[in-house]
Amino acid sequence: MDSGFENPDLGFTPGSDPVPGVSYTDIDSHDVVIDVRSPSEYQVDHLPKAINVPLLDDMERSQVGLLYRTEGPLSASNWALSQLRSRLKWFLEKLVSQTQPQSRLLICCARGGDRSRHVVQFLLKNGKAAHQLVGGYLEYRDWVRRKLNETQYSNLWVLDGLTGTGKTRLLHAISQSRPGSVIDLEDFAQHRSSILGDVGLNPCSQKSFESSLAQHGHCFSNENWYLVEAESRKVGNREIPTKFWNQMIPAPRIQLDSDLDTRARILVEEYRTSEGWEPLIKKLGDFARFSDLSQEDIENLIRDLRNDEPESVVKYLLVHHYDSRYQHYMKADKVKLNLIVKEPEDLSEEVITFLDHQVDS
Structure with a gap:
């Protein structure tokens, strides 16, 4: 523990005195943001690079809410303080270990209220300089909404193609040299935007998805062009914000095409997990509810996966489910460039050169 906490006053009692504050828009790269909300609050969404050092765990927070509703704010505050005092030293050590x-x-905290104010009071009393984030997470959330509503992407292009043509892999290759030009909605959502799209991934919340898009618009506002993968309105269960969706609809397109064997190979490489095919088998169990495939079809596909024959499974799903649905959404009249895919990454320089030329012409 640093010199500010060699002998911390663990008998601290919070007061109503104001504390120094900093707004979200005044945060700089040297600041360390400590989010003292509960783990579940933090999990839903948080400020970029914020570190979670919770004052209360999820069960304790639930108890505080119950006391607040049934006995009033004073009872809730006193109970929370009693819980915190029992592990105050741990809290401080954890906090200090995250800072320089x-x-x-x-x-x-959530609103820039008592949770963060009392922590700042305690830190100041013990000789550690600290500031409260004015308005807390909700102030940041307001910023996200404003950013999503005002960001206009100049020269936005959409990368289109049937399932398995390697759109995501091509985007990743392009992002190696033009990171700000690629808007990777599936990465933001941690979902591949299909019924089976969460296999091997941990989809994020709607708020976290929106935060990632807003941060991209803020950090990369001066690119010559932008490229985003074609999607339906939802990426999994995450809905694309209206302002950006309305920019995607009329955007010109680059279309990828490939033969069935290549597409199957690309998808097998993408969906194979460290657990083998078990995650995919579990998802296929629900597939009949969202498709025209019969239960017998599903059982045959599961059998093939258990026999380690994923290519036949993928080809069947492409022909009998995905292609017929996704062709309906493709916009042939918007396509300005068609490319044949063998290895998606091999097309990255061609796409970059094409888009650079479109801007210059």
């Missing part, structure tokens, strides 16, 4: 001596320490 030269860092400005910013404490964030």
Whole structure:
């Protein structure tokens, strides 16, 4: 523990005194944001690079809410303080381990209320400079909404193609040299945007999805062009914000095409997990509810996966489910460039050159 906490006053009692504050828009790269909300609050969404050092765990937070509703704010506050005092030293050690001596320490809670204010009071009393994040997470959330509503992407292009043509792999290859030009909605959502799209992934919340898109628009506002993968309105269960969706609809397109064997190979490489095919088998069990495939079809596909014959499974799903549905959404009249895919990454320089030329012409 640093010198500010050699002998911390663990008998601290919070007061109503104001504390120094910093707004979200004034945060700089040297600041360390400590999010003292519960783990589940943090999991839903949080400020970029914020570190979770929770004052209360999820069960304790639920108990505080119950006391607040049944006995009032004073009872809830006293109970929360009693819980925190029992592990205050741990809390401080955890907090200090996440900071550097030269860092400005910013404490964030949900609304910029008592949780963060009391932590700042305690830190100041014990000789540690700290600031409260004004408005807390909700102030950041308001910023996200404003950014999503005002961001206009100039020269936006859509990368289209049937399932398995390697759109995501091509985007990743392009992002190696033009990271700001690629808007990877599936990466933001941690979902491949299909019934089976969460296999091997951990989909995020709608708020986290929106935060990632807003941060991209903020950090990469001066690119010559932008490229996004064609999607339906939802990426899994994450809905594309209206302003950006309305920019995607009329955007010109680059279309990828490939033969069935290549597409099957690409998808097998993408969906294979460290657990083998078990995650996919579990998802296939529900597939009949969302498709025209019969239960017998599903059982045959599961059998083939258990026999380690994934290519036949993928080809069947492409022909009998995905292609007929996705062709309906493809916009042939918007296509300005067609490319044949063998290895998606091999097309990255051609796409970059094409888009650069479109901007210059």
